[in-house]
Amino acid sequence: xxxxxxxxxxxxxxxxxxxxxxxxxxxxxxxxxxxxxxxxxxxxxxxxxxxxxxxxxxxxxxxxxxxxxxxxxxxxxxxxxxxxxxxxxxxxxxxxxxxxxxxxxxxxxxxxxxxxxxxxxxxxxxxxxxxxxxxxxxxxxxxxxxxxxxxxxxxxxxxxxxxxxxxxxxxxxxxxxxxxxxxxxxxxxxxxxxxxxxxxxxxxxxxxxxxxxxxxxxxxxxxxxxxxxxxxxxxxxxxxxxxxxxxxxxxxxxxxxxxxxxxxxxxxxxxxxxxxxxxxxxxxxxxxxxxxxxxxxxxxxxxxxxxxxxxxxxxxxxxxxxxxxxxxxxxxxxxxxxxxxxxxxxxxxxxxxxxxxxxxxxxxxxxxxxxxxxxxxxxxxxxx
Numbered sequence: 180x181x182x183x184x185x186x187x188x189x190x191x192x193x194x195x196x197x198x199x200x201x202x203x204x205x206x207x208x209x210x211x212x213x214x215x216x217x218x219x220x221x222x223x224x225x226x227x228x229x230x231x232x233x234x235x236x237x238x239x240x241x242x243x244x245x246x247x248x249x250x251x252x253x254x255x256x257x258x259x260x261x262x263x264x265x266x267x268x269x270x271x272x273x274x275x276x277x278x279x280x281x282x283x284x285x286x287x288x289x290x291x292x293x294x295x296x297x298x299x300x301x302x303x304x305x306x307x308x309x310x311x312x313x314x315x316x317x318x319x320x321x322x323x324x325x326x327x328x329x330x331x332x333x334x335x336x337x338x339x340x341x342x343x344x345x346x347x348x349x350x351x352x353x354x355x356x357x358x359x360x361x362x363x364x365x366x367x368x369x370x371x372x373x374x375x376x377x378x379x380x381x382x383x384x385x386x387x388x389x390x391x392x393x394x395x396x397x398x399x400x401x402x403x404x405x406x407x408x409x410x411x412x413x414x415x416x417x418x419x420x421x422x423x424x425x426x427x428x429x430x431x432x433x434x435x436x437x438x439x440x441x442x443x444x445x446x447x448x449x450x451x452x453x454x455x456x457x458x459x460x461x462x463x464x465x466x467x468x469x470x471x472x473x474x475x476x477x478x479x480x481x482x483x484x485x486x487x488x489x490x491x492x493x494x495x496x497x498x499x500x501x502x503x504x505x506x507x508x509x510x511x512x513x514x515x516x517x518x519x520x521x522x523x524x525x526x527x528x529x530x531x532x533x534x535x536x537x538x539x540x541x542x543x544x545x546x547x548x549x550x551x552x553x554x555x556x557x558x559x560x561x562x563x
Contacts, residue, residue: 216506223507224347228354230517232362234397235260236390239359253359257352267428274425278451385528392520399484400516404431407476414468421455430469434476436512437496439504441473495519 215222235256242252366386373379412427420426426448433440449466456462499519503511 212506219507223510224351228351230514232355232358233390233393237394249363250360253356256359257356270424271428274422389521389524392524393517396520403481404434407431407434407472411469411472415465420465445469
């Protein structure tokens with residue numbers, strides 16, 4: 180067998196292996212969302228705990244540099260996280276319970292505030308219907324709305340799901356603690372297990388990049404959202420809105436979900452204003468305040484603070500939020516951007532396969548053969 184025949188055999192073997200890898204990867208990619216969704220009780224707290232733990236690594240390393248033992252440093256980091264999370268939940272959940280309790284009583288007031296808008300919409304709809312009837316041969320189909328029953332069994336549902344929620348919370352906290360407690364040893368063992376210095380250096384760089392990017396995003400966005408919530412709370416307090424800090428906390432929490440979160444916060448604050456104020460313009464003022472502060476935060480504060488260090492494609496952010504929101508609901512949407520950062524960092528270090536070259540050319544999934552062909556073409560052009 181000549182050398183050229185051997186090269187052809189090697190090329191076909193590599194292409195066969197690449198076909199198997201591509202088929203297996205495609206099958207895994209298609210099956211993974213359904214597996215994650217079906218196993219949400221396990222994968223959701225595990226993923227959330229790992230994201231929180233990665234974000235707490237800088238605090239752990241800061242404590243270890245001050246000669247705090249790893250176990251104690253991990254415990255202090257977990258306690259600090261619990262203190263912040265519990266404070267935020269108390270500020271939001273306790274007043275929100277009262278708002279949900281009085282919501283049925285305030286429905287007539289909401290309807291009275293919206294009466295001018297409803298009348299205007301009814302007249303506009305009547306005009307549109309008459310116009311369509313004139314232009315179309317058939318009558319306009321009447322809109323049908325399905326009545327939604329009030330969740331009167333919510334207490335029973337909460338009571339039955341409480342044990343599972345407690346187990347998931349304890350499981351997540353244990354994951355955070357043991358991850359942080361063994362972080363230094365795990366990183367050292369992972370780096371030392373590489374067979375070459377270059378491999379160890381690459382692994383160390385990837386680990387550090389993941390930690391730096393994730394913690395920088397979570398801590399920076401949390402600080403910005405905290406300031407946004409305080410600003411909105413102060414503004415609502417000045418106009419006499421009840422529970423202003425609860426609304427500020429809701430704005431801060433929902434602002435972790437790009438695009439969708441601020442829109443939902445504006446809708447909730449509009450509903451809250453309609454429950455409290457009698458004048459419709461004053462009732463819509465809380466939503467207008469939230470929108471105004473959000474525009475300043477999104478277009479000035481966040482770009483100035485984050486800069487280009489954590490710039491991501493808006494389309495990828497939207498796809499990530501939609502995907503993880505479909506898989507795990509609201510918690511998945513909250514984890515969408517941190518997970519996107521982790522995946523992008525790992526993929527950037529590992530390299531992306533050349534799927535287009537594999538499908539439309541004669542190469543494999545690696546980019547190297549394409550680069551060699553390009554170099555050969557360039558050298559031929561130079562010789563010519």
